[in-house]
Amino acid sequence: MAIFGKKDEKEEKIIPELLPKHVGFIMDGNGRWAKKRGLPRTFGHLEGAKNFRKIVRYCKDIGLKTISFYVFSTENWVRPADEISAIMDLLRDYLDDVSELLSEKTRAVFLGDKSVFPDDIREKMIQTEKDTAEYDEMTMLLAINYGGRDEIARSARILAERVKNGEISPEDIDEKAVDSCLYTAGYPDVDLVIRPSGELRLSNFLIWQCAYAEYYFTDVLWPDFSPRELEKALIDFQGRQRRFGGV
Ligand code: IPE
Ligand code: IPE
Ligand code: MG
Numbered sequence: 001m002a003i004f005g006k007k008d009e010k011e012e013k014i015i016p017e018l019l020p021k022h023v024g025f026i027m028d029g030n031g032r033w034a035k036k037r038g039l040p041r042t043f044g045h046l047e048g049a050k051n052f053r054k055i056v057r058y059c060k061d062i063g064l065k066t067i068s069f070y071v072f073s074t075e076n077w078v079r080p081a082d083e084i085s086a087i088m089d090l091l092r093d094y095l096d097d098v099s100e101l102l103s104e105k106t107r108a109v110f111l112g113d114k115s116v117f118p119d120d121i122r123e124k125m126i127q128t129e130k131d132t133a134e135y136d137e138m139t140m141l142l143a144i145n146y147g148g149r150d151e152i153a154r155s156a157r158i159l160a161e162r163v164k165n166g167e168i169s170p171e172d173i174d175e176k177a178v179d180s181c182l183y184t185a186g187y188p189d190v191d192l193v194i195r196p197s198g199e200l201r202l203s204n205f206l207i208w209q210c211a212y213a214e215y216y217f218t219d220v221l222w223p224d225f226s227p228r229e230l231e232k233a234l235i236d237f238q239g240r241q242r243r244f245g246g247v
Contacts (some may be wrong), residue, residue: 020191029197029221042086047223074147095124111183112146148207155181
């Protein structure tokens with residue numbers, strides 16, 4: 001309505017100052033995308049990977065600083081072996097193409113235990129982190145073999161070791177200490193978590209970091225989650241009232 005011209009404008013455009021500091025993406029719905037087309041699930045993962053690249057570029061274009069993606073969870077290992085192997089091959093392809101990250105000046109950091117991966121994948125992950133470590137315009141956190149509970153348990157283990165070695169005492173273990181031992185140490189908490197595909201859950205994604213996140217759910221499947229869909233999510237986010245327990 002013209003009378004609310006200003007308000008409409010605010011609602012329809014991304015306002016750079018109101019961009020979330022950290023957006024988390026749960027890339028779900030690849031399998032259903034393929035099934036709808038009568039294709040094997042692996043085709044869905046291929047399309048999902050293409051879309052991931054598109055969304056990363058868009059995030060950079062609009063000036064997001066920290067983005068995270070749920071790529072493969074600690075629970076996803078129960079899937080059929082051929083599906084897991086197809087996902088690992090897509091990961092290999094992506095890691096082979098580090099030039100894309102270099103040209104986008106994007107830092108890549110992997111969240112999760114890398115030790116379980118085949119040597120070639122683990123080495124490529126470490127190399128990619130090294131090759132992009134200097135970039136500070138945008139950081140992309142890739143949660144692979146990642147689980148939120150696993151991450152918190154790991155943090156507890158690290159702190160317990162420090163107590164055992166006499167470096168700290170139990171009283172030193174506060175929220176800041178736990179936070180500093182997470183894979184995401186040094187990065188802001190998630191402000192906005194986006195989950196396509198119609199599921200209304202976190203599925204163990206950044207559960208500590210999402211304590212005060214805003215949630216955006218859509219029925220659109222991940223391979224169809226376009227830059228326009230992300231724009232809608234960001235516009236929705238900027239209209240939310242966050243109180244963090246205050247009034
Ligand atoms: C997300 O898509 C990708 C991974 C979990 C690796 P899904 O494979 O879970 O797709 P749906 O949920 O079966 O449609
Ligand atoms: C969450 O999706 C994991 C990733 C997107 C990598 P899932 O498809 O594994 O989640 P559930 O099983 O539906 O909760
Ligand atoms: Mg799924």
